[in-house]
Amino acid sequence: MDLLLIRHAEPVRIVDADGPADPHLHERGLHQADRLAAWFADEPIDAVWSSPMKRARETAGPLAAAQGLPVLVDEELAEFDAEATSYIPIEELKAEKDERFLAMVEGRLEDFQVDPEAFKLGVVGAIERVIEGHPGKKVAVVCHGGVINAYVGHILEIARPLWFEPGYTCINRIAASRGGVRSVVSLNEMAHLRPLH
Template identity: 30%
Template sequence: MLMTAATPPAGPQGTLLLLVRHGETPTTGRVLPGRAPGLHLSERGRAQAERVAERLAGLAVDAVYSSPLERTCETAEPTAKSAGLEVREEAGLIECDFGEWTGAALTDLAGLPEWQTVQHNPSAFRFPNGESFTQMQARIVRALEVLGTAHAGGVVVCFSHADPIKAAVAHALGTPLDLFQRIVISPGSVSAISYSDGQAPAVLTVNSTSEPLSGLRA
């Protein structure tokens, strides 16, 4: 875990956005699934989804949003049920469009010369017939801004994917996109960003996978 939960800044409560990576699937860590439909959570992934809901107990959640893909919607369902809310699909939270690399094995991709660019200079890379990392970052940052404005002062849980969450966290930290691969976002993990008017975002926790999260709100 990169960072542990911190006490929110003093003063009026800002808008708390919780970014949750979907739980594990049968291909996690082996394949680049991208936006291909039909990929569901594994048994371990379903357990991770239930654990997220348990860890969020005690927080007054105002809304639950999810990437439209099955694995994220399934991860969001226990949290939404616990909060008495519906899962709302938000296209801005979707996985990066990997284009021609969609469905490729990670071991095969690691042997390509372009893989070094993906790892060390991602701001210069666009997936063949797909999305660039800069486009992905701009897209999710904009989506979070819209959701934060729609629920100003509230708590919003957003279920997304590893690379978009890493890009959003990097943006909030002021970290260059070319360094965003240093951020680890594990399946079922929660990262928290607080937004207040006139202030820079406050990153409260990154890649949190175990402790209760009610302390994110004083």
């Protein structure tokens, strides 16, 4: 089975929402999502799964539509900060030297009121369900940087919850055998965005 873990496109910034911050895509993000869908025009996909969060669903939408597929949703594909009242894109946190960026770099998910092990177990369970439900197929899972870190880190036995920074709409390819072997084929593929830079 070919698994494509895809990070969502660029979202807008939300600060101090009344409830959980769940941003839509930025205009640049909409273009990124369209480029992602176009990239797979000659590479058929059998199913498209998504996090329930808007930025992931809005990224998955054009890809699924181009493939003639529905977007399937699993709640456990949500990002670790799903309940936070603010969403600031990571590149802005980095530029502002925000303490939240440092917490992410150091893998301190506890600073976000998240149990790192419980988050990882939920992510791994969700992705394994996707794999089990589509044997021998090619499946895209549109999710988040933390989700990708958790699952790929699980495969590579990396204890740190956040160990690399996936780019917007990056493609991370995993080969999943029916015998349970999981192999990382590629990380952070972003050639589809070249025309936007």
